[in-house]
Amino acid sequence: xxxxxxxxxxxxxxxxxxxxxxxxxxxxxxxxxxxxxxxxxxxxxxxxxxxxxxxxxxxxxxxxxxxxxxxxxxxxxxxxxxxxxxxxxxxxxxxxxxxxxxxxxxxxxxxxxxxx
Amino acid sequence: xxxxxxxxxxxxxxxxxxxxxxxxxxxxxxxxxxxxxxxxxxxxxxxxxxxxxxxxxxxxxxxxxxxxxxxxxxxxxxxxxxxxxxxxxxxxxxxxxxxxxxxxxxxxxxxx
Numbered sequence: 001x002x003x004x005x006x007x008x009x010x011x012x013x014x015x016x017x018x019x020x021x022x023x024x025x026x027x028x029x030x031x032x033x034x035x036x037x038x039x040x041x042x043x044x045x046x047x048x049x050x051x052x053x054x055x056x057x058x059x060x061x062x063x064x065x066x067x068x069x070x071x072x073x074x075x076x077x078x079x080x081x082x083x084x085x086x087x088x089x090x091x092x093x094x095x096x097x098x099x100x101x102x103x104x105x106x107x108x109x110x111x112x113x114x115x116x
Numbered sequence: 117x118x119x120x121x122x123x124x125x126x127x128x129x130x131x132x133x134x135x136x137x138x139x140x141x142x143x144x145x146x147x148x149x150x151x152x153x154x155x156x157x158x159x160x161x162x163x164x165x166x167x168x169x170x171x172x173x174x175x176x177x178x179x180x181x182x183x184x185x186x187x188x189x190x191x192x193x194x195x196x197x198x199x200x201x202x203x204x205x206x207x208x209x210x211x212x213x214x215x216x217x218x219x220x221x222x223x224x225x226x227x228x
Contacts, residue, residue, distance in 0.1 A: 004158070033216075042120070042204050042218030043159070056215055090158055105216070107151075107158035 003027060004093050004108035012114045013081050021076045021111045025093030031055070032074040033105070034066060037088040049074055078113075086115045120219035122205055127225045134192040136222045138205030141186065145207040148181060149216070150190045153202045162190070162203075192224075200226045 003026035013019050025032050031050045035043035045058035049068035063079040072093070078085055088110040119141040128134045140148070146167050151159040165172045165179045165188075172179045178191040188205055202221040209215060 035216075035218075040220070042206075042220050043216075045215055045217070048215075058215070092159075104161055107160070109156070109158045 004091060004106050006089075006091055006108040006111050008111060009109070010112045010114075012116065014116050015081055015083060017081050017115075018077065018079045019081060019113060021078075021089050021091075021113070022073065023076070023091035023093075023108060024073045025091075026095075026106050029093035029095045029106070030072050031094045031096060032068060032072065033092045033094075034074070034076045035090040035092065036060075036085075037090055037110070038084075039087070043090055046076070081115045083115050086113060088112050120205055120207055120217055122203075122219040122222045124220065125223050125225070127227060128195050129227050130195060130197060132195055134190075134195045134199070134224055134226075136190045136192075136203050136205075136224065138188040138190075138219055139186055140188065140205070140207050140217075140219075142207060142209050142217070143183075143186065144209050147208045148179075148188050149206040149208070150177075150179065150188075151204040151206060151218075153204065153221070155201075159204065195224075195226050197226045197228055200224055 005024045007022045033048040034046040037043040046060050047057040048055045052068045065077045068074045090110045092105045092107045094105050122138050149164040150162045152162050153159050163174050176193045180189045202223050204221045205219040206216045
């Protein structure tokens with residue numbers, strides 16, 4: 001186990017609704033990244049938060065937004081849900097922005113979102 | 117943009133070696149990674165290689181990098197049934213852990 005936790009484990013929503021997913025980073029980690037993994041695909045980078053500020057964003061529309069709190073936990077918010085938002089949402093934490101030899105990225109188990 | 121490609125499936129017999137291949141397009145990649153994903157679980161970092169290296173060995177895992185051909189491979193020696201999982205190749209175009217670009221994954225099935 002990595003020490004990165006996500007909640008909820010599963011979630012079912014309908015089109016147009018809004019959803020909030022949560023991630024608690026590993027102790028001592030100040031950087032959280034969010035990824036979307038559609039069925040049968042590799043994860044796609046959504047955005048990253050470092051010390052409560054957004055620090056990079058992938059090719060996702062503004063209805064995907066996030067927050068990082070002073071304890072470095074994070075939320076992913078998705079507004080106006082679409083069917084294609086159905087996916088596994090993964091968060092990963094690291095203790096900084098350095099090299100993987102010192103700042104290994106640890107992934108949580110993910111939240112499976114289904115949009116009907 | 118970055119593109120990472122992998123074959124979708126690989127089956128091997130228990131005890132044989134597995135070789136999972138990956139090609140990527142971004143010549144500025146600084147680090148290349150292999151992750152493992154078991155059913156219902158998140159991604160587990162197996163190993164990584166810096167782009168100025170040709171090979172890295174870590175116990176049963178050997179990573180080979182051909183930077184000229186932008187080809188990365190992961191060899192698993194003495195493959196066990198517990199190695200059955202999806203393996204993802206990923207690249208990072210800069211130092212740091214953000215902006216990882218993943219392939220579509222190779223599903224490895226180990227036959228007892």
